[in-house]
């Protein structure tokens with residue numbers, strides 16, 4: 001590693017620290033020529049293999065661009081899209097693979113998008129999973145309803161309220177186990 005100050009071609013590692021989640025290593029280096037210190041961060045490079053076979057670096061911007069289309073007209077902020085892209089990157093990196101199929105990136109988007117905005121999720125899923133008919137929509141919606149139901153019975157309608165991560169997204173989306181969406185659900189499937 002070249003010294004960024006004097007361009008000396010050698011440096012010595014004086015400290016090495018792995019991040020809590022194990023996804024990166026930060027090294028403190030010392031240049032023996034000029035005596036200055038600098039840091040390097042090491043992460044695995046992550047490549048996406050497209051259906052055409054083309055390989056390109058994983059890009060959060062591309063995730064955001066893809067999801068943004070599905071979010072048109074929905075109350076979804078740029079911040080929440082950025083957070084979604086971060087979660088997608090974390091989940092695909094968690095697989096530990098250096099290369100991932102574009103298809104799997106799409107799969108990794110579905111979960112966080114569903115928490116963010118269910119309408120955007122249905123739009124994205126309909127394109128991504130090639131919904132061919134109303135039946136596909138019906139089964140996707142039925143799965144969402146079943147989830148609402150499960151979360152409501154599990155935690156009395158406040159499943160995500162105690163979770164600081166989840167409350168961020170329910171602010172913008174009103175989705176998840178939020179009482180308003182539980183009310184929508186209740187209209188379709190009366191209970192209690």
Ligand SMILES: [Zn+2]
Nearest residue numbers: 003006031034
């Ligand atoms: Zn130097």
